[in-house]
Amino acid sequence: MIIRKKFKFEGAHIVRDCSSDRCKKSLHGHSYVVEVFLTSNKLDFGQMIYDFGLTKGTIKDIIDSFDHAYAMWNKESDNFKSFIKANSDRYIIMPVSPSAECFSLALLFMIDKILQATAFKNGEGEVSVKSVRVHETETGYAEAFRDDLEWFRFSLEDIVFSPAIKDEWNDPEMYDKLTSFHSKKSGTKPFVNPIVERKFE
Numbered sequence: 001m002i003i004r005k006k007f008k009f010e011g012a013h014i015v016r017d018c019s020s021d022r023c024k025k026s027l028h029g030h031s032y033v034v035e036v037f038l039t040s041n042k043l044d045f046g047q048m049i050y051d052f053g054l055t056k057g058t059i060k061d062i063i064d065s066f067d068h069a070y071a072m073w074n075k076e077s078d079n080f081k082s083f084i085k086a087n088s089d090r091y092i093i094m095p096v097s098p099s100a101e102c103f104s105l106a107l108l109f110m111i112d113k114i115l116q117a118t119a120f121k122n123g124e125g126e127v128s129v130k131s132v133r134v135h136e137t138e139t140g141y142a143e144a145f146r147d148d149l150e151w152f153r154f155s156l157e158d159i160v161f162s163p164a165i166k167d168e169w170n171d172p173e174m175y176d177k178l179t180s181f182h183s184k185k186s187g188t189k190p191f192v193n194p195i196v197e198r199k200f201e
Contacts, residue, residue: 002130003049007034007060009067013098016073027070032103033135034063036111042125045198050127058114058178058191061169063107065161071098074158089164095154100136104144105152106159108132110178112146113156117181118191156182 012029022028036059040049069090072081084091096102111129120127128146135141156179166172177190 001049002037002039003052005036005038005052005055005059007036007063008032009034009064011066011068012070013072015097015099016075017097018099030136032066033141034103034107035133035135036063036107037130037132038127039130040125040127044120044125045123045196050124051122054193057170058118058174059111061171061174062110062114065092065165065169066103069162069165071103073097074160085162089162091162092165093160095158096152100134100140100142101144103136104132104134104142105148107134108144108146109149109154110156110159112149113178113182114191117178117189118193119189121193122196155179 009032010029011032012027014025014027015023018024036055038050043049044051067090069092070084070088071092071094072084074093074095081093094102094106096106108129108131111132115127115129131143131145133141133143156175161175166175169175171177174190181188181190
């Protein structure tokens, strides 16, 4: 069984080395739609794969990081990076091109890490992200699956969020906690879902 949660953001990028001149030579933006598909091996106490309300925390914060932000490949020149940092409060530096394909891969990667770092408290099974679909336009999207993560070898530390983005998270230290957990500096899961008062046992 698979469940789907939809998110939206407005973001800007340049997709270097692609075939279209407009895309690779000019800064431009899109109204993105992100679909996150989750699965599990069982239903929780509420007879759900994963309560949609729980995706409105850390997962939503990560996706919302790209809203009104400039996403750029870390291969850009130092001069260009400095220009963006000086003229935009909200930016993300990525180890991959900010194409729809790589947005879906990066979001799949981060959401997978978030779920691994979350302590479930309502009888959930082995909840995992099946895929992430990123619509760049009304007519085109890219969808990344778990096996596609083999295409790239990068770490959480390779994705850099600007201070202004971090300040708007519910927990400004969220990403630091996530990277620390996965680097084995901390054995305790940093994200803990609420304990549910059950009516039926």
